[in-house]
Amino acid sequence: MTYKELYLTSKKTLKLNDIESYSFEASQLIEYVFKMDKTSLIIHYNDNVDESLLSDFNSCLYRRLNGEPLQYIMGYVNFYGARFIVGKGVLIPRFDTEILVEVVENHLSLNKKTSSVIDLCAGSGAISITLASIFKNSRFFGVELSKKAFEYFRKNIDLNHVSNITPVLGDIFKVVDTFANESLDVIVSNPPYIESSVIPTLQKEVLQEPEMALDGGKDGLDFYRKIINLWTPKLKKGGFVAFEIGENQEKDIKSFMQDNNYSDINFYRDYQGIIRVISGIKNF
Numbered sequence: 001m002t003y004k005e006l007y008l009t010s011k012k013t014l015k016l017n018d019i020e021s022y023s024f025e026a027s028q029l030i031e032y033v034f035k036m037d038k039t040s041l042i043i044h045y046n047d048n049v050d051e052s053l054l055s056d057f058n059s060c061l062y063r064r065l066n067g068e069p070l071q072y073i074m075g076y077v078n079f080y081g082a083r084f085i086v087g088k089g090v091l092i093p094r095f096d097t098e099i100l101v102e103v104v105e106n107h108l109s110l111n112k113k114t115s116s117v118i119d120l121c122a123g124s125g126a127i128s129i130t131l132a133s134i135f136k137n138s139r140f141f142g143v144e145l146s147k148k149a150f151e152y153f154r155k156n157i158d159l160n161h162v163s164n165i166t167p168v169l170g171d172i173f174k175v176v177d178t179f180a181n182e183s184l185d186v187i188v189s190n191p192p193y194i195e196s197s198v199i200p201t202l203q204k205e206v207l208q209e210p211e212m213a214l215d216g217g218k219d220g221l222d223f224y225r226k227i228i229n230l231w232t233p234k235l236k237k238g239g240f241v242a243f244e245i246g247e248n249q250e251k252d253i254k255s256f257m258q259d260n261n262y263s264d265i266n267f268y269r270d271y272q273g274i275i276r277v278i279s280g281i282k283n284f
Contacts, residue, residue, distance in 0.1 A: 001054075004045045006030060010061055017065050025070050032074045033057040067204035080130045084156050089148030091213035093126035096270040097190055100244045100277050101130050103268055104188050107240050107279070114138050115185035118234075120172045120227060121145075123213060125153040125165075127188055132165040140165040143172045146210060173226055182236045190244035191223035192216040220246055221253065228256045235282045242279040250275045 007026055014022035031041055033056050034049065060073050071077040071092045076085055079093040080101055086092050108115055108131070115138040119128035122142035132140040142165060144150045150169045157165060168175055193216040194202070206214070216222050224243065235241065241262065245253055254265050262280035270276035 001049050002046050003030060003034075003041060003049055006049055006057070007041075007045075010057075013061065014064070019064065025064065028070060028074070029057065029060050029064065033060055067208060069205045069208055072208065079126045082130060082133065082160055084124050084126050084129070085152055085159060086124055087152065088208070089146065089210055090152045091123045091149070091209050093124060096276050097127065097244055099268055099270055100188065100190060100242060101127055103242050103277050103279055104131055104186060104240075105134060107186065107242070108135050108138065111185075116183060117141070117186040117188065118143065118179070118184055118231075120187065120189040120231070121191045121213070121223070122153055122167070123149050123190070125156045125167070127190060128165055129156055129160050129162055131188075132162040133160055136164055138164065141168055142166070143168045143170060143175055145169075145171050146212060149210065149213070173230060176230050176234065179234045181233045182239075184231075184234050185236055185239050187227070187231055187235055187239070187241045188243075189223070189227060191227065193220045193223065193244075193246040193249060195220040216246070219252075220249060221256075224249075224253050224256055228260050232260045232262075232282065237282055237284045239282045240279065241282070242277060244276060245278055247274050250278055253278055 007030060010029065011022050011026035014025055019025055027041065031037060033053055063073050064070060069092055071086050072088055075087060076083050077093055080098050084093060117131060117138060117140045119142040122128055122144040125142055128140045128142040142153060144153055147169065150167065153167050157167060192214050194214045196215050196218055199211060199215055243253065250267055257265055257280045261283045263283050265278065265280040267275045268277040
């Protein structure tokens with residue numbers, strides 16, 4: 001069997017099993033198992049596969065067909081040009097979340113000063129670690145409740161060689177008291193925002209991820225209410241807040257922010273044209 005034949009066969013199998021990105025995932029699995037990149041796969045497309053690794057490939061394919069996310073199988077995900085270790089127990093960073101990082105990066109770049117930044121519901125650390133690697137003179141904190149996710153957070157700090165970030169294991173609504181009022185320049189968060197009733201209807205791949213990282217309560221807005229109410233006093237006057245949000249949540253979250261003395265509220269769309277990020281400035 002050649003790599004071309006393996007690719008075509010696995011692509012067809014994934015498609016028949018309703019895997020949406022079947023072409024991409026077939027090539028990703030081949031590259032992962034046979035330790036190739038896109039270029040080497042093209043070069044060796046008509047060569048015979050390494051048969052000693054076929055059983056490993058079939059095992060990975062079987063796991064994918066049974067609903068395990070591709071990123072869990074490979075053990076990593078690429079995000080904002082860096083690699084992050086992921087696995088069962090931690091939310092997989094999504095491409096759309098890069099927009100949130102970009103919004104905060106642009107804000108920090110414009111301000112051109114040393115800042116104190118906190119990432120609430122940090123998960124794998126993709127947001128805070130990415131920003132910390134860019135703004136090496138600023139101080140970052142990342143708060144995560146799940147012990148499993150926190151382990152990945154710490155591994156990713158080591159993997160990406162960032163030293164200006166402090167990982168905090170704890171409940172964001174309890175550790176808030178350990179931060180002084182008006183001590184933070186930026187609050188960034190990608191909190192759970194899916195309505196509780198919608199959780200059972202999600203794709204089987206998504207259901208493999210931790211529910212606590214998905215469930216935003218009855219209307220999906222629980223975390224926004226609490227974060228804005230409890231953490232706003234910790235933000236300096238003129239401080240910046242940015243959230244990733246769910247579809248059609250922008251009006252409610254804007255209202256929460258306005259009620260808590262935020263202005264200059266802006267929306268940012270994802271690659272499908274959906275409003276995915278909201279930001280604002282705490283008034284003086």
